[in-house]
Amino acid sequence: MFELLKTDPTSKARLGRLTTTHGIIETPVFMPVGTQGSVKALDPRELREMGTEILLGNTYHLSLRPGMDIIRAAGGLHQFINWPHPILTDSGGYQVFSLARIRKIKAHGVEFRSHLDGSLLFLGPREAMAIQRELRSDIAMVFDDCPPHTSAPREMRAAVERTKRWAEECLEQPRAPGQLVFGIAQGGADAALREDCAKALVALGFDGYAIGGVSVGEPEPEIFKAIDVAEPFLPAHLPRYAMGLGTPAQLVELVARGMDMFDCVLPTRVARNGTAFTRKGAISVKAGAFKADFRPIEGGCECYACRHFSRAYLRHLLNVNEILGLRMVSVHNSRMYLKLMADIRAHIAAGTFGEFRRDFIANYVPSRKVLLARANAER
Amino acid sequence: MFELLKTDPTSKARLGRLTTTHGIIETPVFMPVGTQGSVKALDPRELREMGTEILLGNTYHLSLRPGMDIIRAAGGLHQFINWPHPILTDSGGYQVFSLARIRKIKAHGVEFRSHLDGSLLFLGPREAMAIQRELRSDIAMVFDDCPPHTSAPREMRAAVERTKRWAEECLEQPRAPGQLVFGIAQGGADAALREDCAKALVALGFDGYAIGGVSVGEPEPEIFKAIDVAEPFLPAHLPRYAMGLGTPAQLVELVARGMDMFDCVLPTRVARNGTAFTRKGAISVKAGAFKADFRPIEGGCECYACRHFSRAYLRHLLNVNEILGLRMVSVHNSRMYLKLMADIRAHIAAGTFGEFRRDFIANYVPSRKVLLARANAER
Numbered sequence: 001m002f003e004l005l006k007t008d009p010t011s012k013a014r015l016g017r018l019t020t021t022h023g024i025i026e027t028p029v030f031m032p033v034g035t036q037g038s039v040k041a042l043d044p045r046e047l048r049e050m051g052t053e054i055l056l057g058n059t060y061h062l063s064l065r066p067g068m069d070i071i072r073a074a075g076g077l078h079q080f081i082n083w084p085h086p087i088l089t090d091s092g093g094y095q096v097f098s099l100a101r102i103r104k105i106k107a108h109g110v111e112f113r114s115h116l117d118g119s120l121l122f123l124g125p126r127e128a129m130a131i132q133r134e135l136r137s138d139i140a141m142v143f144d145d146c147p148p149h150t151s152a153p154r155e156m157r158a159a160v161e162r163t164k165r166w167a168e169e170c171l172e173q174p175r176a177p178g179q180l181v182f183g184i185a186q187g188g189a190d191a192a193l194r195e196d197c198a199k200a201l202v203a204l205g206f207d208g209y210a211i212g213g214v215s216v217g218e219p220e221p222e223i224f225k226a227i228d229v230a231e232p233f234l235p236a237h238l239p240r241y242a243m244g245l246g247t248p249a250q251l252v253e254l255v256a257r258g259m260d261m262f263d264c265v266l267p268t269r270v271a272r273n274g275t276a277f278t279r280k281g282a283i284s285v286k287a288g289a290f291k292a293d294f295r296p297i298e299g300g301c302e303c304y305a306c307r308h309f310s311r312a313y314l315r316h317l318l319n320v321n322e323i324l325g326l327r328m329v330s331v332h333n334s335r336m337y338l339k340l341m342a343d344i345r346a347h348i349a350a351g352t353f354g355e356f357r358r359d360f361i362a363n364y365v366p367s368r369k370v371l372l373a374r375a376n377a378e379r
Numbered sequence: 380m381f382e383l384l385k386t387d388p389t390s391k392a393r394l395g396r397l398t399t400t401h402g403i404i405e406t407p408v409f410m411p412v413g414t415q416g417s418v419k420a421l422d423p424r425e426l427r428e429m430g431t432e433i434l435l436g437n438t439y440h441l442s443l444r445p446g447m448d449i450i451r452a453a454g455g456l457h458q459f460i461n462w463p464h465p466i467l468t469d470s471g472g473y474q475v476f477s478l479a480r481i482r483k484i485k486a487h488g489v490e491f492r493s494h495l496d497g498s499l500l501f502l503g504p505r506e507a508m509a510i511q512r513e514l515r516s517d518i519a520m521v522f523d524d525c526p527p528h529t530s531a532p533r534e535m536r537a538a539v540e541r542t543k544r545w546a547e548e549c550l551e552q553p554r555a556p557g558q559l560v561f562g563i564a565q566g567g568a569d570a571a572l573r574e575d576c577a578k579a580l581v582a583l584g585f586d587g588y589a590i591g592g593v594s595v596g597e598p599e600p601e602i603f604k605a606i607d608v609a610e611p612f613l614p615a616h617l618p619r620y621a622m623g624l625g626t627p628a629q630l631v632e633l634v635a636r637g638m639d640m641f642d643c644v645l646p647t648r649v650a651r652n653g654t655a656f657t658r659k660g661a662i663s664v665k666a667g668a669f670k671a672d673f674r675p676i677e678g679g680c681e682c683y684a685c686r687h688f689s690r691a692y693l694r695h696l697l698n699v700n701e702i703l704g705l706r707m708v709s710v711h712n713s714r715m716y717l718k719l720m721a722d723i724r725a726h727i728a729a730g731t732f733g734e735f736r737r738d739f740i741a742n743y744v745p746s747r748k749v750l751l752a753r754a755n756a757e758r
Binding site: 036037038040041042043044045061065066069070073074080081082291292294304308309310312313315316317319320322323324325326327328 | 415416417419420421422423424440444445448449452453459460461670671673683687688689691692694695696698699701702703704705706707
């Protein structure tokens with residue numbers, strides 16, 4: 001199912017290949033986020049052209065709208081959204097704990113009110129797995145307890161205990177044919193909790209492991225710490241997924257820390273505000289500096305936007321609220337992320353990831369605005 | 380420049396070919412509207428795939444934003460928006476009279492305040508032609524006085540006199556290389572005024588003639604009347620353009636009345652509210668009736684949306700405000716208009732336009748909602 005092809009001599013970076021029902025995924029991989037069954041503003045052709053291998057879908061959002069009766073009738077999520085390639089579905093744990101109004105955390109899940117209409121709902125390991133079975137995703141995630149990063153140690157410990165129990169319950173549920181199930185290690189920035197949670201999940205035996213509860217508003221050093229303390233306890237022969245991350249520079253650093261899979265709403269989210277990612281950092285395409293700049297967003301970029309349009313034109317479109325503007329920045333940013341991962345894979349294969357990492361980080365100027373946007377991003 | 384290839388024996392429908400600097404256009408033709416330099420939500424590849432031969436741009440909007448200094452620096456509108464095919468530009472007359480706050484109508488144009496920031500501006504024949512020269516459009520329109528359809532006879536007469544004078548002034552202005560200039564006949568629903576205006580413009584000698592001041596909120600019979608009374612005075616060997624029209628059924632009827640060129644914001648405008656055009660009339664894709672309808676918007680349609688997505692999926696996207704939903708309905712509707720014109724051309728060529736017209740009108744159920752949307756449409 002997962003083949004570890006090569007490891008980097010200068011870091012924990014790994015080159016791998018993950019086989020799923022709907023196709024093979026080369027890792028490290030970035031997974032564009034299609035929360036509600038669509039990567040915001042992009043169509044499947046654009047996604048494939050820019051090199052998308054696997055999409056994310058979401059249990060919580062899709063089960064609310066359109067509802068499982070519709071997706072069941074369509075024959076599953078791949079059919080419904082016309083994406084015949086791999087799909088990973090998040091379990092809804094993160095959304096229940098971040099979006100919904102929780103009424104009560106119970107032994108077998110969470111009673112909560114929908115963020116849409118306030119209706120009373122229940123989601124737990126059993127329900128989340130049943131939904132993902134019907135979505136027929138290639139990779140299902142366990143239903144976890146994802147507490148705020150500011151939680152007290154005692155709450156964090158309780159969340160880890162719940163996450164472990166619920167993970168076990170998820171494993172007992174039936175799956176869609178060929179469906180893989182990944183465990184999610186929680187524990188915040190507490191090294192002992194992360195170790196405990198990771199070990200317990202590994203003992204249960206999942207097809208892959210995610211590190212959750214990162215990118216929930218905490219500062220960057222805490223993100224890396226959470227990864228660093230959990231990673232040593234994850235089996236080398238299985239894929240590791242760092243959930244909800246990150247900026248381009250963070251992705252490079254996370255690969256170097258042994259992570260294989262990533263998802264993040266940043267590329268499309270900031271695009272809708274006119275922010276474009278380049279290898280030197282983020283730029284605001286709306287800026288007056290670009291009003292007569294007839295170069296593409298990023299020289300050498302092969303995305304549709306950079307092959308066809310100038311910064312001046314895209315700036316105009318964004319400033320007059322033409323949808324094509326945010327579409328094209330979404331195309332560029334998503335391609336930028338996917339190409340970055342392709343380059344990372346090529347450098348690991350060639351044994352040059354160390355230099356690539358050093359140069360990339362040296363050239364990339366992090367933007368506070370983007371980091372804030374990530375911290376506040378819905379998923 | 381214009382070749383009249385065939386006329387229909389049962390109506391005034393004409394098959395033609397219009398040669399412009401950037402390409403040849405088969406008529407009757409529908410021109411998608413790119414008011415601000417983008418057909419709303421669509422990219423040039425999509426436009427070409429659906430059969431777009433010529434786009435519309437707008438003097439008023441483009442001169443305000445991004446401003447002529449930018450478009451001049453880009454080398455013209457084709458370069459700026461990356462559309463190497465024909466472009467027709469409207470003169471801004473309609474927008475000045477419908478969007479701007481007019482301060483004073485003067486001998487050589489209109490003093491008005493920008494609808495964006497209230498700044499005081501002046502647009503007249505000289506200015507409109509200078510802008511269109513810099514836009515380098517293939518077809519420029521004269522700057523006309525476009526009064527409300529409810530205007531008193533005296534005002535309507537004054538508008539026609541101004542339109543005639545300004546048309547003459549437009550003709551005296553320099554043009555971009557190879558640029559064609561079309562006159563615009565005004566006169567409301569007054570047959571004598573329409574005749575007078577049309578004759579005066581024809582005497583001046585333009586490359587083509589438009590009928591303006593239609594589709595400004597008046598009922599459908601008045602639209603057809605305005606066309607019917609002006610058409611006999613337009614030279615048969617030159618193209619005729621019915622401005623700002625209309626629904627699919629209206630286009631069929633306008634072709635039958637001898638019109639060759641059309642533009643309308645309807646296909647993309649109503650798409651953004653989830654309304655799709657079919658050959659049987661408009662449908663609201665958001666409707667509950669489609670929630671588990673896995674057929675395409677329109678069976679047999681070759682657009683990207685109909686080849687890839689179900690009504691159920693598009694309904695879901697529209698209901699959760701995913702941009703892909705309105706994008707795909709915009710794709711379908713624009714393709715529907717362009718394919719309708721392609722079918723009309725094929726039927727005129729085959730001598731079967733009479734039957735086609737009869738069947739189309741018999742099957743097409745007009746929608747009051749759509750007619751209202753057209754009447755209120757910005758251009």
